[in-house]
Structure formats: structure tokens, C-alpha cells
Amino acid sequence: MSNTAPPDDSNAAPLLPILNQPSSRRTALKVAGAALGLAAFGKAVSPLMVIPENVSVDEFLQQHYKELSDDDKSKVFARLEAETKEHYGAAVTISDPQAIPGVKFGYAISLSKCNGNGACMEACNKENNHHRGVDQSYIRVLEMSKGSLDMEHGSTTYDHTVPQDDKFYMPVQCQQCDNPPCVTVCPVEATWKEDDGIVVVDYNWCIGCRYCEAACPYHARRFNWEQPEIPAEDVNPVQAYLSNRIRPQGTMEKCHYCLHRTREGRAPACLEACPTGARVFGDMNDPESDINYVLKNKRVFVLKEELGTQPSFFYFFD
């Protein structure tokens, strides 16, 4: 670049004579320095070149879930299926089951029955295509000391035979709050509450700021610190866009009450796997449902009620 003004710009000359100085050796050196700096910068950020390899133009430009037409959705799902085939070698189908009108899901756990065996966590890990490198699931089971409901006296890292006589066991997962702090804080509306009460995440819209993870009082959210690794034969091929499809790196995820199962009339995977019968799930709007029986006949409580989050997840002893 030269400091010389264009010859036709005669107005500038009297106003800013200093702009019309000839180039000097210093200028030439600076230009060389700037070029070198730019080249070094290009080299420094060259690892970013994996972005165009991993993120297609269609994915980059993809709109928020709520703005996708049915046509858009089928294209997006087809693309995601193809990408799963390419990266994981697994043939999957991605569906988009909608909330059933009039249904409001609720979940309850009998703390008298739960014995801390952890089958629910294992089932969640498999059902929801969690990263196999770490034993991740949406559930954490606390081993609590009898005589206290204070989680400070609990442990999630117990490693011995269960149940212990002086302990009880309390699984915690997303409480699907009616007043969810995680939804409030999300800066881009990437997470929201569906009509059946389930709080979902658009994994393709989340920017990965992790504000929701800071806001959640129940440690219910998980971040994809790296691309999940799952052997092809272990991939659960029955997937939904807002639930258990394999999440992209750098985005947030959480329990979605297995909406790909529950919206089709099946039980959540954690309930199905529970050998003790501690878990009760169903439609809170259906007077005949198991969950309504529990809510009506047991003395239930919710976690951290004082925070005003209004969970749709209940605990009871019986």
C-alpha cells in the first residue's frame, strides 16, 4: 500500500497535506512486516481448516429448529444420517416425534426401592449414544447417608457393593423444570421447553457458551468437550433430532426423557433398565397414570424446591 493519495482527489490535498507524502523505505519495510505477520497468523490458525472439512455449508447456514419447514427438516435429517454413516459407519434413522397434545410428562423415583445399582446410567449411556470414552450418562446416582437429605453428605463416586445398610440412593437427572433457569439464560434460544414439559436442545444451534450448565441447579447438563466416540456396532440407530442423535463437538446436551421413545408410548430407557421398580413415569394429565397414582398417594418432594424451578421430577419413600 502506498501513502500517495489518488490523483483525482484534489479536495484532500489542502485539507490533509500530510497524507500525500511519498512512500519511504520504512513504508516498504512495514508492508513487508505486515505481510510476514499475516502469513504467520495464517499459519498459526491453520488448524481451523478442519472446520470446513467437518462443517458443511448447509450445516453452517442451517436455521433454528423452530424455523425449519418440513422440507428443510427432511433435508437436514438426511444430511445428518449421511454424516453419521460417514463418520461412525452406522446406518441410522433420525425422526422428529412431536409432543402428544394434552400430555405432560412426569417422573418419580422411590428412594425406598432404589439400591444404587446404576443400571439406569448404563442404559442411558447406550440408549442415548453417549461418548464411550467416558462413562457418561444424563443420570448421577448419589449415595446418601441415612438421616440426611443434604447432598453434602452424598457421594457419586462410590465403588463398592450396593446397597449399603446405612445408605440410601438418589438418582438425579434433568428435572424438566416448569421454570427452567437453563432456558432463561440461553443467549440464542437453543434450548426450550416443549408442550409436553420436556426441555430440549437444538444441538445444531447451540453455540457452546455453557451458560445453561452454570445455571442448572441439578447438574443435569453435559457438554461435548470433544467429538463423541462410539463403535459402529454400539450406535443406537433409532434416533431423533431433539434427543439421542449423536451430538456434535462443542455443544450442550441433556436428558430429554427419551422423547424418541416416550412420545411413541414407550418407557424411558432408564426406567426399563431399573431392576428395582423404583422408577415411575407417565402423563401427569392422565388421571389413571402410574405417575398420578404416586403424586396422589405418596408424600412426594422435589429437589431444591426453594429455588422455584418447579421440577416435573419427584422423589418419595414408600
Add this chain to the structure above:
Amino acid sequence: MSTTTPETLTHSGTSDAVRSYPKFLWWGLSEATNGGVGFYLWMLVLTAISLVGANAWAHQVATGMIVTNMTDHVSWGLYIANFTFFVGLAAGGVMMVIPAYLYDDEEMHKVVIIGEAVAIAAIVMCTLSVVVDLGRPDRFWHLLPGIGRLNWPVSMLTWDVIVLNGYLLINLHIVGYLLYMQFLGRRPNPKWYVPFVFLSIAWAISIHTVTAFLYCGLGGRPFWNTALLAPRFLASAFVSGPSFIILVMRILRLTTGFTPPTGPARTLIQIIRIAMTVNLIMLASEVFTMFYTGGAHAASARYLFFGLHGHHGLVPWMWTSLACNILGTILFFMPAALERGSVRISACVLCIVGIWIEKGMGLIVPGFIPSTLHEIVEYTPSLTEWKVSAGIWAFGFLILTLLLKLTITVFNRSDVSHGKNHANLSI
């Protein structure tokens, strides 16, 4: 006002002046990159550190944030800690603007542009600190009003995006306009900058208040969930910002021969004395409330100050911070702090370090320890996080150096052309 330009010039060639502004900026860039060996060495070192940071960040984006030491338990770390500190630095510059414009402090008026330059550099560092913390920086456009889906006004983070960018624009406008008028030898038209200056005062308070609201609005994090957080943020910002500016003025005096008047630094020190005292009182009040009440709400504070269940990761940090803050405050209260000398400089450095820890690692990390389910997972920044953070600091200093160089060049030039004896930055 220092210029002696005939009034007639002020009213002529407005469109020329507007059209020539980009040229002025280009000229400014070229002037700001002129200097001696020391200058080029300084810039080279800053560029090198910035590049190391850029490279570490690029690796982080490619590999995933697994290269940081953050976890699902401690999901914000060094980046957000630095972010919080930088917001304070940016807001602190307003403590020059208030005396200069609200109290018509003549001498402060001469150096107020330094505070505004610091604010610009600090905001750039804020923005970068947030960008490097994003898991998906490629989706940054989701945050843009109009084409993205900004969850405004409910999400405090959207407020932060708006106020930080607004503050940057306001300060860019004020600094750019005043420098350009000085360059043209014209008297700045108050209509074009005074409203923005007053806006910037309110805005500076807002950026730090909103940043505190990010944390203190979260009911699930008792350590942050205190109404004292925003006032404490402001009080500590009015220590770290002015301290930083005093250091910058000293460096300018040593390296450029520009001699700031002695009044502004003294005013800033009076402000620091009060702000730091208020900050320490509020800290004591928080500590009392947490420890005297006890129970689970004090768990984070116990972890921070004394360690919890055998975990002591932050204890050395916090006591270092307390020692720095108290020692720095004592030094600031010594009469010698009002003179140019090592007491003043030590006090500034101590308080900056103390507040950087207190508001950074000492505030963000214990919010996550113990976790909401009372698990204790500790956090120490990874090498990648240190590299990226150092890169952001270096880039911020690079911007600040260029801004100050441009400022001094413009003023020296107009002083020469207007036959003045000594340099000042009076506008």
C-alpha cells in the same frame, strides 16, 4: 482547548472531512507503527505471544475444548475469569471521564483520552475472552440480532453482548472524533461528542453491572447469588482500572517523553483509596455472612479460603489475592503514593494482581466447587488456556500501544504546528 484554529475552518469542508476520515485512520496506522528499536521489539514480542495464543485457540477449536481443563463440573475457567477482570478494566476508565467532564477537572481533561484508549483495548480483550470460550465459534452469527435468535431481554448474556459492543462503539467514536479534530486543528464540536461522553459514563456502569448480573442471577450457585456482587464488581473496577491507567501514564512518561500533569494520578489515587476501602468492606461483609451463617451456603467460601474435604486448589490463590489487596491498599494510603515513585507503582501492581485473582479465579471457579450436587472436582487451567489467555493479553496490549502511539503522534504534531512548548493531550 488547545487549538488556535480560525473559527472559519470549523464550518468549512465538512463533507471533505468526513470523506477523509478513513484516510486519517490509514495515516494514523502508519504513524502509530513508527518507532525506534525498543518499540519494534515490544511489538514483535506482543505479536509473537498473540500468535502463540491464536495457534493454541485454533487447536482448541479443531480438537475440542477437551484441551482445556474445564469439565462438566467446573464449566467456566480462566477465560471467563479474565473476561470478568477485563470488563472491570474497561469500566474503570470512566473514573477519568467523570472528573474530567462532570467536575471539569482541567488537568484530567488533558489525559482522559488515555482512559478511553484503555477501555477500547479492554473491551477487545473481553470480546476475545468470550469468543475463545465458545464451543462453536463458527456459530457466532446465531448471536447477531436480525439473523440469529437473540434471547433478549431474558438472557443476561444477550445484554452483555449488547452493552459491551455498545461501549466499544461509543469509545471508538469519542476517541476517533477527538483525535481527528485535533489532527485537523479544529475545535471539536461538543454536539458530536459530549452527549456520547455522558452516555459512556452510564454505559461504563452498565457493562459491569450486567456482567455481575450474569452470575448473581443464578439461584443454583449460592456463592454468586448475592446482591453485593454488582456493587463489589464496580468498586473493584474503580481500583483496577485507575491503577492500570496510572501504570500506563508512567510507561508513557518513561518511553515517549510525554509528561502527564501530576493532578490526574493524584485524583485517581484518591478514587482508588475510597473504592478499595469500599471493596474490602463489602468483601468482609460477604465473608462474615457466609462463615457466621455456615452451612452448605458457605461451602464454596470454605473451599476458597481454607479448602474443603482435603481439596485446597484455590487456597494459595485467594490468600495471595488478599495479601496483595491489603498491602496495596496500605501503600495507596501512604502519603508517598501521591508522589511519583515506587510506592505508587507497587500499590498499583499489587491491587491489579489482587483484583485479577479476586474477580477471576477467586470468583468464577469457586462458584462451581462444590458442584450443584456437592461434588468436588478441582480445576487448574491447562497450558492451552494459559497460551490463549496470554495471547489475548498480548493482543490487547498491541491495540493499546497503537492507540496511545496514535494519540501522542496526533498531539505532538498539532503542538509543533501550533507552536506550543510542551506536549499535552488536551482537547
